[in-house]
Amino acid sequence: MAAEGGHGPQTSGxxxxxxxxxxxxxxxETGEWVWNQCAGNPMAINVDSMFWSIFLGLIFCYSFxxxxxxxxxEKPTKWQAAVEFIVEFVDSSVKDTFSGxxxxxxxxxxxxxxxxxxxxxxxxxxxxxxPKLAELVGIPYMKVVPSTDVNITFGMSIAVFFLILFYTHLxxxxxxxxxxxxxxxxxxxxxxxxxxxxxxxxxxxxxxxSVALLAKPVSLSLRLFGNMFAGELIFILIALLGLWQLPLHxxxxxxxxxxxxxxxxxxxxxxxxxxxLASETH
Numbered sequence: 001m002a003a004e005g006g007h008g009p010q011t012s013g014x015x016x017x018x019x020x021x022x023x024x025x026x027x028x029e030t031g032e033w034v035w036n037q038c039a040g041n042p043m044a045i046n047v048d049s050m051f052w053s054i055f056l057g058l059i060f061c062y063s064f065x066x067x068x069x070x071x072x073x074e075k076p077t078k079w080q081a082a083v084e085f086i087v088e089f090v091d092s093s094v095k096d097t098f099s100g101x102x103x104x105x106x107x108x109x110x111x112x113x114x115x116x117x118x119x120x121x122x123x124x125x126x127x128x129x130x131p132k133l134a135e136l137v138g139i140p141y142m143k144v145v146p147s148t149d150v151n152i153t154f155g156m157s158i159a160v161f162f163l164i165l166f167y168t169h170l171x172x173x174x175x176x177x178x179x180x181x182x183x184x185x186x187x188x189x190x191x192x193x194x195x196x197x198x199x200x201x202x203x204x205x206x207x208x209x210s211v212a213l214l215a216k217p218v219s220l221s222l223r224l225f226g227n228m229f230a231g232e233l234i235f236i237l238i239a240l241l242g243l244w245q246l247p248l249h250x251x252x253x254x255x256x257x258x259x260x261x262x263x264x265x266x267x268x269x270x271x272x273x274x275x276x277l278a279s280e281t282h
Contacts, residue, residue, distance in 0.1 A: 148225065
């Protein structure tokens with residue numbers, strides 16, 4: 001592809017790189033805040049990812065609040081029926097998966113599912129539409145799919161990680177986490193001469209369980225990021241075809257709806273499973 005850009009001919013590589021670039025702001029060495037000059041700066045803020053994730057979260061909260069406020073038993077609207085279906089679906093998933101008792105899990109599951117679904121759904125918007133509109137008002141970069149930003153997915157998975165620690169403490173006490181990390185999967189001997197092997201077994205359990213615990217947020221984040229980033233990249237490659245992209249875009253979008261929904265469901269279910277395991281007492 002060779003489209004005319006603001007600085008001469010734009011190659012296919014330039015086009016792809018432009019669409020994969022976030023709108024960033026960071027603090028330079030001079031102490032000033034600068035835009036899009038943040039290469040290698042670990043403290044850079046991806047403004048577009050933050051904006052769209054917060055904006056979609058507000059849409060979710062407002063739309064569900066409106067339904068709850070104006071719900072009607074006699075004449076339910078189609079949107080009310082859709083919201084009730086989602087709520088019942090999440091509620092049944094929580095009841096089938098979470099073994100403990102907590103009033104937080106169902107609202108948490110609903111928030112995760114709908115929020116991640118909305119972020120993923122932005123992947124179906126043609127890749128040039130919103131960035132072109134942004135360029136008209138002087139914004140050079142605009143990524144509209146927050147779940148293709150590893151910082152967003154890691155942020156959510158880290159929040160889940162801290163919830164795991166909180167639920168472990170809540171249901172198992174202050175020493176519950178230490179017990180989980182040292183007494184499983186191999187129970188150390190407490191009697192006889194075999195007790196001399198107990199420190200080795202405890203150390204082995206600690207290493208094994210620590211790795212498993214830390215792998216939960218990492219796998220949760222990278223699974224969502226990897227699937228959505230791959231889908232976005234395919235849409236960008238399809239867009240290189242110009243007008244010929246329309247049938248391919250539609251075909252891939254139909255398939256990608258399944259990916260969008262499935263990834264939101266998987267993120268929700270794994271969160272519930274992790275919290276259920278954290279709340280189980282042995």
